[in-house]
Each structure stands twice: as C-alpha cells, then as structure tokens.
Amino acid sequence: MxxxxxxxxxxxxxxxxxxxxxxxxxxxxxxxxxxxxxxxxxxxxxxxxxxxxxxxxxxxxxxxxxxxxxxxxxxxxxxxxxxxxxxxxxxxxxxxxxxxxxxxxxxxxxxxxxxxxxxxxxxxxxxxxQLDEADRGFAYSVDAPLDMRMDPTSGITAADVLNTYSHGDLARILKTYGEERFAGKIASEVIRQRERAPFTTSAELVELLYRTIPAATRRTGGHPAKRTFQALRVEVNSELxxxxxxxxxxxxxxxxxxxxxxxxxxxx
Ligand SMILES: C[S@@+](CC[C@H](N)C(=O)[O-])C[C@H]1O[C@@H](n2cnc3c(N)ncnc32)[C@H](O)[C@@H]1O
Structure with missing residues (x-):
C-alpha cells in the first residue's frame, strides 16, 4: 500500500x-x-x-x-x-x-x-x-453576473438578494455571514442604488463597497468586498x-x- x-x-x-x-x-x-x-x-x-x-x-x-x-x-x-x-x-x-x-x-x-x-x-x-470560473460571480476580482449559486440550476442569485431583500435582512446577513462592521451603512447604500437601477454585475457592487467602507479601515480589513461577497455566498447557498x-x-x-x-x- x-x-x-x-x-x-x-x-x-x-x-x-x-x-x-x-x-x-x-x-x-x-x-x-x-x-x-x-x-x-x-x-x-x-x-x-x-x-x-x-x-x-x-x-x-x-x-x-x-x-x-x-x-x-x-x-x-x-x-x-x-x-x-x-x-x-x-x-x-x-x-x-x-x-x-x-x-x-x-x-x-x-x-x-x-x-x-x-x-x-x-x-x-x-x-x-468555482472561484476561477469568472462567469459564476464568486470572485470580486473580476466583473461577472452576480450569481454565486453553487448549483446554477436552482435557487436565488446574489443579484436577487441585493435587489429584493429589506434593509434589515441585508444588514443581518452582512453582519452575521460576513462579520461586516459597516453592514447597516452598506445595506442603506444598496437600497439607494437599486432604486436607480437593479444590480446585475459584481463590479457595480465592488464599486459601491469601495465608496461606502472608509478608506482607513481598508488598510487593515483586507479587500473591502471580501466580507460582503462571503455573506452573499453563504446566503445564496443556504450554507449554514x-x-x-x-x-x-x-x-x-x-x-x-x-x-x-x-x-x-x-x-x-
Ligand atoms: C472546497 S470544495 C471541495 C474540494 C474537494 N475537496 C477537492 O479536493 O477537489 C467544496 C465543494 O463543496 C460543494 N458544496 C458546498 N456546499 C455544498 C452543499 N451544501 N452540498 C453539496 N455540495 C456542496 C461545492 O460545490 C464545492 O464543489
């Protein structure tokens, strides 16, 4: 053996x-x-x-x-x-x-x-x-449709979460599944932006996060999209x-x- x-x-x-x-x-x-x-x-x-x-x-x-x-x-x-x-x-x-x-x-x-x-x-x-297949939307480093479903044939997408969840639910998942300090602020910004146009791609979300998370915390907290992308992935796939x-x-x-x-x- x-x-x-x-x-x-x-x-x-x-x-x-x-x-x-x-x-x-x-x-x-x-x-x-x-x-x-x-x-x-x-x-x-x-x-x-x-x-x-x-x-x-x-x-x-x-x-x-x-x-x-x-x-x-x-x-x-x-x-x-x-x-x-x-x-x-x-x-x-x-x-x-x-x-x-x-x-x-x-x-x-x-x-x-x-x-x-x-x-x-x-x-x-x-x-x-899954991270390498750019069109699946798991990676924040490449622009792609906001999907993030591990089974791409069923369930809601990350775009559905961003475009339909209430402020309270968005803040809850960002805090609970992403351990994101700025969960409430990000949720408010998501609601404001989707009233103008629904989210479709990851670049739109990454740009919002750069704008919303204070630059000072970015120096210690890693990429500003890291925690929000994790939270969306956990929610979309009901991981817990x-x-x-x-x-x-x-x-x-x-x-x-x-x-x-x-x-x-x-x-x-
Ligand atoms: C970290 S990878 C596993 C890599 C694997 N050990 C290897 O050597 O290639 C995790 C895998 O689990 C699958 N997965 C995640 N959550 C799942 C679930 N709730 N049910 C079934 N598969 C799941 C993902 O689709 C992914 O392919």
Whole structure:
C-alpha cells in the first residue's frame, strides 16, 4: 500500500488544484477505513464535498479497495470529478445533492441511510474551480453576473438578494455571514442604488463597497468586498442551514467505529 499523495490528474491540474491537507485527512480517517482490512475492502468513504475530486482521488489511490460515494450540488464539479476518477471504475458512485441529502444519496447507491458509512469528509466552502470560473460571480476580482449559486440550476442569485431583500435582512446577513462592521451603512447604500437601477454585475457592487467602507479601515480589513461577497455566498447557498442539517445526518450515517472530518477556513 502506498501512503503518499498522488499528483493531480491532467483535467484537474488544468485548474491548478491540489487538495488541502490531504495527508492529514487520510491520517484521521485511516483507523476507521483500515479497521477490517488495510486495502479498505468493505469500507465506504463519503466525500460530502467532492469538488474537483482531489481528496477522493487520494483516498482511492491510498486504499485500493475502498468504495467512494461522492456528493456535490454543483453539476460542473461532478462532471470534472467524474472524468478525474473514471479510472477507479465501479468503486466510485457520484450523486448530485446538497450534502444534507446524504441519507437519500446512500439509499440511491444501494446502502442504508444510517449506520453504513465507514468514513466521511466535508471540505467546506467554495472550490478553486468555482472561484476561477469568472462567469459564476464568486470572485470580486473580476466583473461577472452576480450569481454565486453553487448549483446554477436552482435557487436565488446574489443579484436577487441585493435587489429584493429589506434593509434589515441585508444588514443581518452582512453582519452575521460576513462579520461586516459597516453592514447597516452598506445595506442603506444598496437600497439607494437599486432604486436607480437593479444590480446585475459584481463590479457595480465592488464599486459601491469601495465608496461606502472608509478608506482607513481598508488598510487593515483586507479587500473591502471580501466580507460582503462571503455573506452573499453563504446566503445564496443556504450554507449554514445545509451544514447544520448535514452534521447530524452525517453522524447518523456512520457505522460503529466510523469517523467524520469537517474542514473549514472561515470563522462562522
Ligand atoms: C472546497 S470544495 C471541495 C474540494 C474537494 N475537496 C477537492 O479536493 O477537489 C467544496 C465543494 O463543496 C460543494 N458544496 C458546498 N456546499 C455544498 C452543499 N451544501 N452540498 C453539496 N455540495 C456542496 C461545492 O460545490 C464545492 O464543489
């Protein structure tokens, strides 16, 4: 058995993507995966945030008989990961779902919704591919339609939030999901600007934020759009609701001795 990180496949390497802390994830989940057999035979690994399939590729390579159930709500991610993981054949089942749908996804893969998973991994947030695909509106550094949906086929967009939410709701999400000090001031400015013309592109919002956030705080608080873009992304994708439903569902899905790892790079 090889216990080394493998190189990204050419399709994923095109996105410059290397999975984060893969060795540590493997170290944490290995005791559960190898409890019966070093090869992972009989073990089921759920990657709840498949993304470009980087972590899954590592697990499937290190444990040559491990079975993967990979979940993502983003159809583009599933297509790329599907190509990347094709060489692992029928060890791989990919399901398009929000991760709190883990129980139904397991049933669709022929497993029990509870007690059937050996190890699960959740690498929370947005993927490098989603940030790099300029037209999806996640990045404040490029002008794009204000979309930000991880599943571009359903739900409201960031433009819908800006153009329809009340002052109170805008201020609440900016403060709660973006930890933005100037939430009230930004909400007032958004309401004023949308009365003239609805928001459509990220550049309009970035320009408003440069105008509204005092220059002095910009020197210490990072890019002025950072917190507002995070808040809109969390709201558009119901990220915290989805996560609070996913944690108990993931724990219920675990077999006796199973393990789950959750990775997050934001403070919410
Ligand atoms: C940080 S990336 C994962 C990267 C992945 N570990 C890899 O190695 O390529 C997070 C992924 O989770 C997906 N995602 C985020 N929230 C989700 C949710 N509630 N349900 C399903 N997928 C979600 C995103 O679409 C994105 O593809």
């Amino acid at each position: 090889v216990d080394e990180e493998v190189s990204p496949s050419p399709s994923a390497a095109g996105f410059g993507h290397v999975p984060v802390m893969a060795s540590r994830c493997i170290e944490l989940l290995r005791p559960a995966i190898t409890a019966e057999n070093d090869s992972g035979a009989g073990a089921v690994f759920v990657d709840g945030t498949l993304g470009l399939g980087g972590h899954s590729e590592q697990f499937l390579s290190v444990f040559p008989e491990l079975r993967l159930i990979g979940l993502d709500r983003d159809p583009n991610a599933l297509a790329i990961a599907g190509d990347r993981l094709a060489r692992f054949g029928d060890r791989v089942t990919l399901v398009r779902t929000r991760y709190d749908g883990i129980g139904d996804a397991l049933v669709s893969a022929g497993l029990e919704s509870t007690g059937s998973v050996t190890a699960a991994l959740f690498d929370l947030g947005v993927s490098s591919m 609701d989805s996560l609070s439903a996913a944690v108990p569902a993931a724990l219920d899905s675990l077999a006796l001795g199973g393990r789950a790892v959750f990775m997050s790079y934001q403070s919410l």
